[in-house]
Amino acid sequence: MREISARRLLRFLVLFTSISLQFISGTSNDSSSSKNGTKTDGQSIKHGSMGSSVAIICLVIVAVVLLSFFLFKFWQKKKREEQYARLLKLFEEDDELEVELGLRD
Numbered sequence: 001m002r003e004i005s006a007r008r009l010l011r012f013l014v015l016f017t018s019i020s021l022q023f024i025s026g027t028s029n030d031s032s033s034s035k036n037g038t039k040t041d042g043q044s045i046k047h048g049s050m051g052s053s054v055a056i057i058c059l060v061i062v063a064v065v066l067l068s069f070f071l072f073k074f075w076q077k078k079k080r081e082e083q084y085a086r087l088l089k090l091f092e093e094d095d096e097l098e099v100e101l102g103l104r105d
Contacts, residue, residue, distance in 0.1 A: 016058075016062055019058070020055055020058065020059070023051055023054055023055040023058070
């Protein structure tokens with residue numbers, strides 16, 4: 001099961017990387033591809049900073065999602081360990097109860 005989730009995570013990271021690269025290439029300041037040469041530097045800076053802002057926001061969102069995923073898995077593991085410890089304690093108490101009742105020596 002871990003292998004499947006690792007594969008999904010790897011696929012997601014590859015997808016996110018390719019999308020991020022599209023944003024980065026879209027924010028490049030290539031004046032030869034513009035239709036008219038009257039574009040001011042202020043306009044190109046605004047578009048460039050907007051694209052980098054979108055890329056940073058996407059990175060932050062992915063980081064939060066990954067952190068949440070790993071924290072959830074850690075929480076599940078701790079909960080499972082606690083339940084197993086309670087189960088062991090329950091069976092230990094049953095053994096002590098049998099000895100007290102004289103059912104077993």
